[in-house]
Amino acid sequence: MNRHRLRLVTFDAFGTLFRMREHPALTYQRIAQAHGLKVVSEPDRLKASFQDAYRKQGASNPVFGRLSQGSRPWWKSVVRNTLIGSGCPKADVDGALDPVFAELFDLYAQAAPYEVYPEVVPVLETLRTTVCEDKVPNGMGKGTKFWMGVVSNSDDRTEAILQSLGLAKYFDFVLTAYHFGSEKPGRGIFDEARLLARNCKAEECLHLGDDLERDYNGPKLIGWNSVLIRRNNDHPVPAGVATASSLKAAFADD
Template identity: 25%
Template sequence: MQTIRLITFDVTNTLIKFKSSVGYEYCKIADLYGIKCNNENTVKAINSNFTILMKQLKKESPFYGVTEGINCNQWWHRLVVRTFSVSGIEMSPEMESKLKLTSTHLYKLFSTAEPYQLIDGVEDTLSALQKNGRSIQIGVISNSDERLPKILSQLGIGHFFQFIILPQFIRAAKPDPKVFQTALDKIDLKDPNQALHIGDDLVKDYLAAKNCKWNALLFGKDDSTSDAINPKHKIKTIKELTYDSIVEKLN
């Protein structure tokens, strides 16, 4: 029977989710500084462009600016300006000043738990896994930035994790194998077959972990029929996770 000593979780859309869309939050704050964009078309444009531009910026300036020598706040300001610009906001010196105020406000806002909420069942599941009596270590492997520990603490779940691995601190991000090796090293675990990663992204979570000889479960409504996914490894809700159910899925 499978023995699990380490369970790591992705965070966004696995443990927590946004209360509102990025576009809605960005436009709501921008409106406070005189940027009139709080309309359906602009919100939709920001939601669409944000994801694309974020991927581009992560390639251009990896790990939230670490390799470039800028801080996380500066990295996000760059993304905010690009997102608004591409989404139809005309740039001018005055607008750049307004966007500076907007990005500063957004950075502070998204440094708190306010824009987020726990996915249903997360706290009870983490508590049950922690108290299962089998000395399981629980950690986080996320591609989020340095603000995450504070956010998880404010949401009331930070104390469940023995470690939180973030790109800024190890200069690597999922699906890089270095991320998963770092997690093993954190608790001096030699056998990756005793580790399990749970996340919602097929490539960055499930396949990345499997490629490192870890066990993996794919969370969410992924309808992929890829042969790379064992149907037993798909979970629809965090609430269904108990130690016994995990072992059953992996055997």
Template identity: 30%
Template sequence: MSVAKAAGTKRNLLLCFDAFGTLFTPSVPIPSAYAVAATRHGIQCGDPKNPQMVATRFKRAFKEQSNSNPNYGKATGLGAEKWWGNVIRKTFEEFLQPGQQVPQALVTDLLERYSTRDGYNLYHDVKPFFDMLKENAAHKPDNKTAWRWSKTVVGIVTNSDDRVPGILESFGLKIGPRRIGTPDQRTAQVCLEDDISFVVLSYDVGVEKPDRQMFDAAIEML
């Protein structure tokens, strides 16, 4: 290959994003949402506008569950939904009156809220950015176009449980089926209509970033 031809050859691009705090963020502070929901279900836990006690107990409950059931409960077979249920119940345990229990309806409300767009805001530049990526990826590559890459693959690599794909889809993003530990991990075809080709979760890999296994898992998806 001549030097001129090699210099003009376009390379491929693997572009990976975090999810929470990068693509979406809580629509209101989580302790405030917890306090409002608890009050609605009959648990008095202070001023929802200044939920310091709820925030303190949430952090404690989260840490306790992380120690006893690591990786959002996957390490012990508990699973993410029951893991979060334990966190919610522990958060409000000290606010209960004698004979009172944390209502299952409260647990369900919070689980559902933070499993979809109801609990989050998508950053304003996310959709336009993914639209731009898809538009460029759809064009037949040639050395005259401004886009530098012959092929662009977009993935999510994030320390999280298994709710992330559903949250992103609830915002209207199209997520490909490829995910570590599933039958579609390597066999599913890449669709140009997808905003995100694959998802790598610490929940599936068993370690968190910055552990190299997380990034190796992303490479395995190619």
């Protein structure tokens, strides 16, 4: 695609701009043990327990508790159920949960648990200085930088994470499912992104992310351009899906 013809480029956050340095379940284990809990499960059991707790919490309280309890109680339930599901006695978990959760919740709003992918900053630097070629009806004209944003199925700590990683300065807006009230792949959050970019047309928008349904099919179905970022190529994708191994590769032909 020709980025000079775009008016808006948006990115998923987790798994696209940055990744976790270790699986959350292993971090839960480490912090819990530091507070005196004996968490002795094998890593695979811990990870499975986390996935189960996360899935069930998402089903019962969508959008990280945005419409019900809020994100702190939402994540506290995930931590509690992960530890109990991994084999820790319920009474022991409940006795140590408050300090364990407080440390974990604050930790995940900081840079320490995350690693920015190597090509991300150079790509964002280049895109941030890219300009439009043509005059367009929404007020952007030749020589005007296009809009850049983050559209993420994440909670209210995302902007703080981007700030701590030094990435927030590249974006005109950060739109999370938590703040908007609904998640990708629904069209609502993508329509909101267009409104934030002066209501540019769908065909003038590009979204990049690592989830086939949320980051590729969702925006594609409503007329956006989209690219699926596949850093590991670990799952097959349907024929015709536009993929790239990195953000750099996504713009390699421009």
